[in-house]
Amino acid sequence: MSDIVLPDRLRDVAEPVRRIRTPARLDYVFMAGKATSRFLNAVAEKRLVGQRCPVCRKVYVPPRGVCPTDGVPTEEEIELPHVGTVTSFCVVNVQFYGQVMELPYVSALILLDGTDIPLMHLIQEVPADQVHMGMRVEAVWVPDEELGPTLESIKYFRPNGEPDADYETYKDNV
Amino acid sequence: MRDIAIISFAQTHHARAIEQENEVEMLQPVVVDAIAKAGITKDRIDFVCSGSADYLAGMAFSFVLTLDAVGPWPPISESHVDMDAAWAVYEAWVKMQMGKADIALIYGYGKSSPGNIRRALTRQLDPYTLQPLWADPVSLAAIQARSALDTGTVTTEAMAEVAARSWRSAQDNPYAQLKGDLAAADVLATEPFVDPLRRHDCAPITDGAAAVVLAAGDVARELCERPAWIRGIDHRIEPHMLGVRDLTTSASTAIAAAKAGVGDGPIDVAELHAPFSHQELILAAALGLGDDTAINPSGGALCANPVMTAGLVRMGEVAQRVIDGTADRGVAHATSGACLQQNLVCVLEGE
Numbered sequence: 180m181s182d183i184v185l186p187d188r189l190r191d192v193a194e195p196v197r198r199i200r201t202p203a204r205l206d207y208v209f210m211a212g213k214a215t216s217r218f219l220n221a222v223a224e225k226r227l228v229g230q231r232c233p234v235c236r237k238v239y240v241p242p243r244g245v246c247p248t249d250g251v252p253t254e255e256e257i258e259l260p261h262v263g264t265v266t267s268f269c270v271v272n273v274q275f276y277g278q279v280m281e282l283p284y285v286s287a288l289i290l291l292d293g294t295d296i297p298l299m300h301l302i303q304e305v306p307a308d309q310v311h312m313g314m315r316v317e318a319v320w321v322p323d324e325e326l327g328p329t330l331e332s333i334k335y336f337r338p339n340g341e342p343d344a345d346y347e348t349y350k351d352n353v
Numbered sequence: 354m355r356d357i358a359i360i361s362f363a364q365t366h367h368a369r370a371i372e373q374e375n376e377v378e379m380l381q382p383v384v385v386d387a388i389a390k391a392g393i394t395k396d397r398i399d400f401v402c403s404g405s406a407d408y409l410a411g412m413a414f415s416f417v418l419t420l421d422a423v424g425p426w427p428p429i430s431e432s433h434v435d436m437d438a439a440w441a442v443y444e445a446w447v448k449m450q451m452g453k454a455d456i457a458l459i460y461g462y463g464k465s466s467p468g469n470i471r472r473a474l475t476r477q478l479d480p481y482t483l484q485p486l487w488a489d490p491v492s493l494a495a496i497q498a499r500s501a502l503d504t505g506t507v508t509t510e511a512m513a514e515v516a517a518r519s520w521r522s523a524q525d526n527p528y529a530q531l532k533g534d535l536a537a538a539d540v541l542a543t544e545p546f547v548d549p550l551r552r553h554d555c556a557p558i559t560d561g562a563a564a565v566v567l568a569a570g571d572v573a574r575e576l577c578e579r580p581a582w583i584r585g586i587d588h589r590i591e592p593h594m595l596g597v598r599d600l601t602t603s604a605s606t607a608i609a610a611a612k613a614g615v616g617d618g619p620i621d622v623a624e625l626h627a628p629f630s631h632q633e634l635i636l637a638a639a640l641g642l643g644d645d646t647a648i649n650p651s652g653g654a655l656c657a658n659p660v661m662t663a664g665l666v667r668m669g670e671v672a673q674r675v676i677d678g679t680a681d682r683g684v685a686h687a688t689s690g691a692c693l694q695q696n697l698v699c700v701l702e703g704e
């Protein structure tokens with residue numbers, strides 16, 4: 180830190196305080212809400228559940244409870260397949276603080292079949308430079324005894340061997 | 354100046370903890386209710402403004418998530434204040450004065466239950482000298498109450514009467530969290546909580562949300578039989594450091610009241626955002642309210658205090674009484690910061 184130059188009128192003041200430590204901690208009990216709770220509880224049972232808007236018919240996953248287009252509750256639940264299409268992705272080459280992933284790895288937006296909003300997750304079991312838009316992928320779950328109400332219950336997605344999806348099927352989510 | 358009015362008001366049934374719902378799930382029905390009561394569809398709303406605080410949810414940009422409640426797609430004109438939503442009304446009023454909007458939706462919400470509100474609110478204090486002490490709002494209000502008691506500005510009995518009257522009034526308010534047939538003697542019979550404050554002198558911890566619709570001129574007249582016209586609105590702030598303020602009076606409220614024209618006519622009803630009983634007495638004096646004004650017929654913040662929302666609720670409660678025809682002219686007040694640091698005063702009138 181560079182030296183602080185005080186104005187003349189403050190020259191007589193004792194040693195200036197350059198730094199103080201005031202540790203602060205606030206604890207919260209996160210409340211997922213009804214819609215996200217139902218989604219997470221389903222994940223703990225190795226199921227993926229979205230919610231459909233009664234107005235625009237879009238299916239949201241994970242649901243937050245309200246359609247952001249229509250501002251109405253999305254109460255109809257839709258059981259979803261565990262496969263989808265990569266709509267966009269990035270290759271991560273930088274180690275973030277606290278991160279356990281081996282570099283490089285791929286974070287992707289995955290449009291599960293039958294949904295209208297992509298879910299974010301990891302892509303593995305394929306070299307990073309081969310991941311592409313339209314790639315068909317499937318969820319790889321943790322062992323049953325490790326399942327819980329968290330998206331970490333899905334280890335990652337991997338290519339499922341199907342031919343690439345037609346751009347028309349995911350163009351609204353790019 | 355354009356004529357601008359509150360034409361509808363909706364709120365949650367406030368509670369200590371609305372545990373089953375996240376913020377947007379709690380808010381969305383209130384937004385829908387306010388829009389429906391205004392007799393419009395959401396595509397007629399020109400501007401949306403909200404008030405909330407990330408420190409309640411413990412999440413950065415938490416207000417962006419709750420925007421789902423208004424359906425912000427296709428994109429809408431929107432703004433947010435990290436303050437009580439009464440100040441969002443002020444922002445919308447300015448925008449409408451500029452001719453940028455004819456109809457505005459304003460909402461506020463606060464879920465205090467996920468965190469510790471007494472600790473969270475210490476974060477608004479001076480970071481060098483007060484935050485390290487975790488000087489919480491109840492303790493600071495107790496210091497203010499002590500000053501007011503020692504200077505004779507208020508009495509313990511008058512404070513107890515404010516608390517008891519609020520609880521009795523709230524019996525008629527289906528949205529209130531606390532209510533009961535209480536007498537001042539019942540309050541005085543309880544032990545001090547943070548001396549000299551008893552529990553009844555302090556607002557409860559509350560989860561809740563509220564929304565109003567504002568409309569300008571003929572649009573308001575077309576949509577509402579008796580709009581609650583905003584005849585004056587002003588807000589003033591006092592210094593951050595408590596030691597430089599006179600805590601036994603509210604100079605900022607007095608100035609805002611004069612600017613808003615509170616004294617220009619009789620006041621039938623006043624809804625004062627006083628989270629502590631002695632603060633209602635200080636505010637009533639600063640506003641120059643007399644015995645002919647019904648103060649906090651809803652029960653006020655002592656009976657439900659959703660943070661970032663309770664000030665908007667005061668505006669809604671006054672507006673609703675004007676819209677219903679049960680009041681002709683009322684004053685709504687909102688506060689923010691420690692010990693009534695910042696105050697907003699709004700005069701609402703029927704035609």
Ligand SMILES: [Zn+2]
Binds near residue numbers: 232233234246248250
């Ligand atoms: Zn929709």
